[in-house]
Amino acid sequence: MHNAFEEIAGGKRSLHVQVAREIARKILSGEVAQNEIIPGEMILCGQFKVSRTSLREAIKLLTSKGLLESKPKVGTRVTSRENWNFLDSQLLDWLTGIGDNNAVYRDFLSLRNALEPEAAALAAENATAEQRILLSATFQQMDYISKNFDLERWTEADMEFHRLIFLSTGNSFYLPLANVLCTMFKSFIAHSSIKGSTCIGEHRAIYSAIMAGDANKARQANVELLSKSKRRLPSTE
Amino acid sequence: MHNAFEEIAGGKRSLHVQVAREIARKILSGEVAQNEIIPGEMILCGQFKVSRTSLREAIKLLTSKGLLESKPKVGTRVTSRENWNFLDSQLLDWLTGIGDNNAVYRDFLSLRNALEPEAAALAAENATAEQRILLSATFQQMDYISKNFDLERWTEADMEFHRLIFLSTGNSFYLPLANVLCTMFKSFIAHSSIKGSTCIGEHRAIYSAIMAGDANKARQANVELLSKSKRRLPSTE
DNA sequence: GTCGCCCTATTTGTATTACTATTAAGTGAC
DNA sequence: GTCACTTAATAGTAATACAAATAGGGCGAC
Numbered sequence A, B: 001m002h003n004a005f006e007e008i009a010g011g012k013r014s015l016h017v018q019v020a021r022e023i024a025r026k027i028l029s030g031e032v033a034q035n036e037i038i039p040g041e042m043i044l045c046g047q048f049k050v051s052r053t054s055l056r057e058a059i060k061l062l063t064s065k066g067l068l069e070s071k072p073k074v075g076t077r078v079t080s081r082e083n084w085n086f087l088d089s090q091l092l093d094w095l096t097g098i099g100d101n102n103a104v105y106r107d108f109l110s111l112r113n114a115l116e117p118e119a120a121a122l123a124a125e126n127a128t129a130e131q132r133i134l135l136s137a138t139f140q141q142m143d144y145i146s147k148n149f150d151l152e153r154w155t156e157a158d159m160e161f162h163r164l165i166f167l168s169t170g171n172s173f174y175l176p177l178a179n180v181l182c183t184m185f186k187s188f189i190a191h192s193s194i195k196g197s198t199c200i201g202e203h204r205a206i207y208s209a210i211m212a213g214d215a216n217k218a219r220q221a222n223v224e225l226l227s228k229s230k231r232r233l234p235s236t237e
Numbered sequence C: 001g002t003c004g005c006c007c008t009a010t011t012t013g014t015a016t017t018a019c020t021a022t023t024a025a026g027t028g029a030c
Numbered sequence D: 001g002t003c004a005c006t007t008a009a010t011a012g013t014a015a016t017a018c019a020a021a022t023a024g025g026g027c028g029a030c
Helices: A002-010 A015-029 A041-048 A052-064 A089-095 A101-126 A129-147 A151-167 A174-191 A200-212 A215-231 B002-010 B015-028 B041-048 B052-064 B089-095 B101-126 B129-147 B151-167 B174-191 B200-212 B215-231
Strands: A068-071 A075-078 B068-071 B075-078
Touching: A015 A052, A015 A089, A041 A052, A052 A068, A089 A174, A101 A151, A101 A174, A101 A200, A101 A215, A101 B101, A101 B174, A129 A151, A129 A200, A151 A174, A151 A200, A174 B101, A200 A215, B015 B052, B015 B089, B041 B052, B052 B068, B089 B174, B101 B151, B101 B174, B101 B200, B101 B215, B129 B151, B129 B200, B151 B174, B151 B200, B200 B215
Parallel strands: none
Antiparallel strands: A068 A075, B068 B075
């Protein structure tokens, strides 16, 4: 009962996640400085009105994301920024609305810039038959949607398309990155005013190259797609 | 007492990590299949001789790495491989000695291929004065070490050099990747027989380009370094 | 007086237990 | 036969008790 209520109210999942989110936002926003030692557990327990266990779980969660670091007798300190794992969906989620969103978006594009062309090339070489079928289906859907345009469905299909490319690389390390990019994708279409041009032509070029197994062509096509994305970047240049 | 003993014996850190490692290896090695439901908590508790809490923490840890997924009443199931977060140091650690190490190394090189040239280019554009000083110091050290060669110290410096490049990009998303690559680096120099040629010339080229702020040159130099690395890949081609 | 060792208090880390919410499945009524 | 309600099983949450580690201070010896 109260659970359902709070869920719609504040996005509550569980106590410790709630607490973790609170602390994370303080850290990410700079309200508590890097390398600063946060108050002892007992104090925080009182502050958040939660049991020590819950607070400890929250701290543990943040530690696993690289935001905090605990040592006996000295306390828990905020780590320096270079240790923060920005490739974490939850962290990314917490980030929305605090930092400079355009800067984050630029960083996001940079990452896509590095990864996607290479992923497309690898996919062209390594995609399995099954993956090619999936990719084919998804592209056809994109093609269809691009005709009678529907932003939401387009975004969905677009994301799936790029995700499939990452999965098709056959490279273990690209798999988690696919999820990361998807999360950012969602995060940015939700919070920024980038209304998508469909780029169906560029997508077709990538698609065709992958299906043909032409790695270089796939890479090149993806570079072109990204350069088009860059041109419609909101505020920079 | 018994703690210290077990620590030297099996590299034990804590109970749940030990259990998690055990389960993770079963999953990663394929001993338990993807999408398979693992036995209920009580059964596993008996099997591992640990309390329910410890086991739950282990499961939670694995869940956070994307290996498991729990649902009430149905149990805990192994997720499909595409959800496994291979960009996790601990997971990478657990991976050593089970999969095809050469395949993983190839994947690792692919990732470097995508990321490092772009990172070098970004670093050339965005490195702060302080970061340039650090980079300079590290390179000089590399230069020195390359003369009277010492594998261990050289590896250390090499890693630091590439890490600094990632940090100097000023891109939030490259920061965690720096750590990931370092972990893999360590993992591979420890478990593979790649005796390094120093590549001091290529490193100098990258270094100079970054210091000069020439992004394209930095990118190109890094591509060349990687192509050299590729040539001394153990078993492939 | 200073150096070094040990003791203690504080803070994190670990484990056991008890309780709550969720949900699939089985049972009964309409 | 279908739908709803109850029930049992399992995961999730929280509180408590216990253990280990360490920094800092105090005490003693040189």
